[in-house]
Amino acid sequence: xxxxxxxxxxxxxxxxxxxxxxxxxxxxxxxxxxxxxxxxxxxxxxxxxxxxxxxxxxxxxxxxxxxxxxxxxxxxxxxxxxxxxxxxxxxxxxxxxxxxxxxxxxxxxxxxxxxxxxxxxxxxxxxxxxxxxxxxxxxxxxxxxxxxxxxxxxxxxxxxxxxxxxxxxxxxxxxxxxxxxxxxxxxxxxxxxxxxxxxxxxxxxxxxxxxxxxxxxxxxxxxxxxxxxxxxxxxxxxxxxxxxxxxxxxxxxxxxxxxxxxxxxxxxxxxxxxxxxxxxxxxxxxxxxxxxxxxxxxxxxxxxxxxxxxxxxxxxxxxxxxxxxxxxxxxxxxxxxxxxxxxxxxxxxxxxxxxxxxxxxxxxxxxxxxxxxxxxxxxxxxxxxxxxxxxxxxxxxxxxxxxxxxxxxxxxxxxxxxxxxxxxxxxxxxxxxxxxxxxxxxxxxxxxxxxxxxxxxxxxxxxxxxxxxxxxxxxxxxxxxxxxxxxxxxxxxxxxxxxxxxxxxxxxxxxxxxxxxxxxxxxxxxxxxxxxxxxxxxxxxxxxxxxxxxxxxxxxxxxxxxxxxxxxxxxxxxxxxxxxxxxxxxxxxxxxxxxxxxxxxxxxxxxxxxxxxx
Ligand code: C2E
Ligand code: CA
Ligand code: CA
Numbered sequence: 019x020x021x022x023x024x025x026x027x028x029x030x031x032x033x034x035x036x037x038x039x040x041x042x043x044x045x046x047x048x049x050x051x052x053x054x055x056x057x058x059x060x061x062x063x064x065x066x067x068x069x070x071x072x073x074x075x076x077x078x079x080x081x082x083x084x085x086x087x088x089x090x091x092x093x094x095x096x097x098x099x100x101x102x103x104x105x106x107x108x109x110x111x112x113x114x115x116x117x118x119x120x121x122x123x124x125x126x127x128x129x130x131x132x133x134x135x136x137x138x139x140x141x142x143x144x145x146x147x148x149x150x151x152x153x154x155x156x157x158x159x160x161x162x163x164x165x166x167x168x169x170x171x172x173x174x175x176x177x178x179x180x181x182x183x184x185x186x187x188x189x190x191x192x193x194x195x196x197x198x199x200x201x202x203x204x205x206x207x208x209x210x211x212x213x214x215x216x217x218x219x220x221x222x223x224x225x226x227x228x229x230x231x232x233x234x235x236x237x238x239x240x241x242x243x244x245x246x247x248x249x250x251x252x253x254x255x256x257x258x259x260x261x262x263x264x265x266x267x268x269x270x271x272x273x274x275x276x277x278x279x280x281x282x283x284x285x286x287x288x289x290x291x292x293x294x295x296x297x298x299x300x301x302x303x304x305x306x307x308x309x310x311x312x313x314x315x316x317x318x319x320x321x322x323x324x325x326x327x328x329x330x331x332x333x334x335x336x337x338x339x340x341x342x343x344x345x346x347x348x349x350x351x352x353x354x355x356x357x358x359x360x361x362x363x364x365x366x367x368x369x370x371x372x373x374x375x376x377x378x379x380x381x382x383x384x385x386x387x388x389x390x391x392x393x394x395x396x397x398x399x400x401x402x403x404x405x406x407x408x409x410x411x412x413x414x415x416x417x418x419x420x421x422x423x424x425x426x427x428x429x430x431x432x433x434x435x436x437x438x439x440x441x442x443x444x445x446x447x448x449x450x451x452x453x454x455x456x457x458x459x460x461x462x463x464x465x466x467x468x469x470x471x472x473x474x475x476x477x478x479x480x481x482x483x484x485x486x487x488x489x490x491x492x493x494x495x496x497x498x499x500x501x502x503x504x505x506x507x508x509x510x511x512x513x514x515x516x517x518x519x520x521x522x523x524x525x526x527x528x529x530x531x532x533x534x535x536x537x538x539x540x541x542x543x544x545x546x547x548x549x550x551x552x553x554x555x556x557x558x559x560x561x562x563x564x565x566x567x568x569x570x571x572x573x574x575x576x577x578x579x580x581x582x583x584x585x586x587x588x589x590x591x592x593x594x595x596x597x598x599x600x601x602x603x604x605x606x607x608x609x610x611x612x613x614x615x616x617x618x619x620x621x622x623x624x625x626x627x628x629x630x631x632x
Contacts, residue, residue, distance in 0.1 A: 069204035072150075072169040074106070078126045079163050081106040081119050090169070095143030106167070111139040122154050122165055129156040130247045135167070153201070156249045168201055200274040202252055203259040208337075211273035211281050215326075215333035218285050221269075222326060225286070230293045231333075232282040233322045233340035234262070237352035239278035246313065254315065257308050265300045281337060287325070297321055297355045305353075318353035320344050329360050339363070372425040376409075380435060384410050387442055388609035389459070391618065392580060395590055395630055396599040400619050402458035404495070404602065405443045406609045407435075427464070436467040437476055444484040444492065446612050451486055455616045460493035460523065465502050468494075474514045481518055489519030495546065497525050505539040512541055523580070528568055537575055545572045547598070549583025556588060569598045590630050 066073060072090035076083050086101045094109050101108065106122055107115025118135060125133040135152040142148055150169045157166035200207050206214065218229040236258065243251035255278065262272050262280060271283040282300075287293055301319065308315045322343030324336050331339065339358040347356035379385065389403040409417040426432050443459045450457055467473065481487060494515065502508050512522050523544035524536055528551055537545070547568050554561040565581070572579035581593050584603030593601060606627070607618060623630075 070199050071201050071204050074101075074167040074169070075157050075164055076106045076122070076167065077163060078122075078165050081122055083108060084164065093148070093169070094140055100143075109140050111141070114138055118167075122167075125154045125156070126165060130249060131155070132248065138169075155252070203256055203274050205259055205263075205280075206271060206273040208273065208275045208281075211271060211275065211283065212333040212337070214271040214273075214283050215336060218283055219326065219333075221285060227285070228287040228325050228327065230282075230284040230287055230296075230323055230325050231336045231340045232284065232297070233275075233337065233344040234280045234282060234319045235276075235321075235344055235348065236278040237318045237320055237348070242315065246315075250313065254308060254317075258304070258317070261303055261306075262300070265296075265303055275337075281340070293323060293325065297323065301353060301355070320348040320352065321355035322347055322358060323355060324358035329358060369425060372422075373429045373431050376422060376426055376435075377431055379409060379411075380431070380438060384412070385435070385438065385442075386410050386416075387439065387446065387612065389446075389612055389615055390602060390609040391607045391615075391622070392460075392600060392602045393606055393622070393627075394599055395594050395601055395627075398623050398628060400457070400622055401600065402460060402493070403615065404460045404462070404609075405439060405446075406462070407439060427466075432464050433467045433470050436461075436463055437480070440477065440480055440492075441483075444480060444487055447491065448484055448486055449612070450616065453616055455619060456491075457615070457619070458491045458493060460495050462495045462497050462525065464497055468496060468502075468508065468511060469504075474511060474518075477515065477520070478518060490521060492519070493521040493523060493544075495523050495525040496542070502536070505535070509540055516541075523578075528564055534571075537571060537577075542577065544578040544580055547579065547581045549603070552581045552583040552589060552593070552603070553585060556592060562592075565593070565598075566596045569596050573597070587626060587630055590627075594630065 066075075066085075066087050069087060070089050072093045073087045074083055074090055075085040083101050083104045083106065086098060090101070091098055096109060105115070105119070107118045110118060118138065121133050121135060125131055132153050132155040135154065138150050138152060140148045140150060152167050152169045154165055154167050156162070157164040199205065199210070215229070215231060221227070222229045239251070242254065255274075259272065259274065259280070262282065266272055266282070267284075267286075269285045273281045273283075275281050284293060284296060301321070304317055304319055308317065322340045322345070324331075324339040324343060326336060329336060329339055339360075342363075343356045343358035347354040350356070386408050387405045388408050389405055391400050392402045392404060393399065394401050407419050407423070409422050411417050423432070426435070439461050443461050447457065447459055470476075481492070496502070496508075515522065521544065522540075522542040523546050524533075524540070524542045525546050526548040527533055527536075527545040529548045530536070536542070545568060547565055551561045551564045551568075555565045556562075569579050571577075578600065579598050580600035580602060581589075581598050582602045584590050584593065584601040585605045587605060589603070589605060590601055593599075607622075610618065
């Protein structure tokens with residue numbers, strides 16, 4: 019603590035060597051000072067004293083200095099005794115002193131504001147001039163008559179910036195960052211933090227230890243700021259900084275890198291579990307309530323962590339990775355921490371690249387549709403065909419959907435590609451029709467596409483562009499029925515599509531847990547028995563029972579039923595005996611390019627298929 023004095027003021031004489039405010043000391047009552055500082059708790063005072071930022075606390079009523087910190091005496095060269103009791107503006111160029119006092123009065127009238135002073139010229143005790151920028155804000159709890167002026171040494175910063183620019187040009191890696199501190203908390207800023215990480219690398223490489231970069235974001239800080247005011251927010255941040263600092267071990271670094279965002283560098287990690295324990299301790303410390311005389315606040319933080327050399331990236335990237343992990347932690351709820359996973363990140367990036375490659379392939383028209391016939395075994399007629407997508411890859415040849423669709427399943431591309439499939443199928447139907455073949459076609463639609471808000475209107479547009487397609491000629495096979503949760507929405511879509519003359523079938527029926535619910539809730543026209551049951555039905559009585567059960571259900575619910583995966587005539591005969599006459603499968607025909615279809619339709623059935631069902 020500094021000696022408590024009041025200084026008598028002698029206004030500066032402009033002709034004197036130093037045209038600044040100076041004075042002599044007189045005692046100030048202890049109660050006045052106590053009032054001014056009552057709301058600054060011990061931790062705050064500690065921060066105040068130790069901060070590298072010059073701070074001047076003054077009495078709002080008479081605008082006189084009641085306390086300054088060591089940084090202030092250091093930077094301006096006047097002793098504490100010289101400072102205390104001086105009017106605000108002591109040390110500042112005379113004309114600016116008056117301006118500063120009126121700024122302070124203005125801020126005092128709007129205590130929740132923070133007023134920028136602009137550039138101030140200060141004269142050091144030894145006579146040389148310095149420039150600074152400052153901020154005036156309330157100090158202590160509402161109602162307290164103290165304000166604070168926080169100073170940044172602008173001339174040093176400018177020199178430093180200039181110096182940095184030069185250094186950066188010549189020796190990119192060896193930048194010395196000496197004065198990059200956050201004005202509020204006095205903590206290192208982002209640039210200095212990066213430099214500390216760089217130093218951490220050297221140490222980690224030498225000792226074989228790991229280092230952790232943590233990104234910490236206070237939960238709901240914006241709301242706290244809004245409800246308690248900015249000054250409480252600032253105080254809280256100072257306290258949080260102090261609390262976090264207390265958790266550090268020697269060699270660790272704490273930085274403030276955003277309004278309520280802090281970064282921690284933890285060095286010398288020897289064991290896997292060490293960092294998790296560190297974070298648990300940190301969160302526990304942070305959860306202890308922050309108490310002032312008017313408020314008690316409980317806090318939590320979301321933390322993302324990445325560990326070098328497991329994550330072998332440059333300092334800025336490490337910080338970005340920790341930030342990404344923090345976002346994931348925050349999504350999971352307040353007070354969580356999450357470790358960045360380079361493997362997962364690589365996967366996500368590869369996935370993103372895949373999507374881009376396929377988007378290009380779509381633009382280059384590399385996708386094509388094959389068609390697999392569907393037949394009526396009893397009437398010996400071709401009743402339609404299923405469109406099945408293929409990728410005519412420039413290097414790898416024709417790829418089946420299993421080789422590329424999974425990579426875009428969760429992206430918008432599956433929807434865009436789906437519209438291309440519908441358009442292409444309708445165009446193909448026009449071409450066949452022009453050649454004398456009228457064939458119904460079914461397309462496979464992913465759940466995500468069915469639930470696209472534009473689905474029905476897009477479908478209407480596509481149909482309008484192909485007026486030759488009659489009602490009942492286009493059918494939709496709903497895939498991944500397990501992803502359909504909102505039955506009433508899906509049912510609405512089915513009903514709207516039916517008005518457009520489009521039929522629906524439930525693909526892979528019997529494989530999902532809730533097939534029976536679909537059947538009851540969705541008015542699809544057709545059930546498509548999954549090929550896994552069909553292909554085994556001749557050898558496995560269980561599968562045969564399922565096939566028979568689905569056929570029975572279809573009858574009871576008055577739906578059509580089709581079997582897929584019909585690989586032999588024996589399968590077809592068995593299905594017919596159970597009452598299923600619609601079939602599709604390799605035994606009838608493999609999926610084929612569209613040009614092959616008219617010839618195939620003309621030739622079917624051959625003698626062997628003619629004999630089925632006789
Ligand atoms: P799916 O809708 O169940 O289509 C039937 C799949 O079974 C097709 O494979 C077909 O070639 C194959 N298949 C047909 N008959 C037989 C048979 O007798 N035995 C065997 N073992 N397999 C048979 P493909 O063409 O590889 O398609 C696989 C899946 O890819 C489709 O399963 C469908 O889920 C999806 N798919 C195909 N085209 C599209 C499309 O345009 N859009 C979307 N979203 N998915 C599609
Ligand atoms: Ca299908
Ligand atoms: Ca299927």
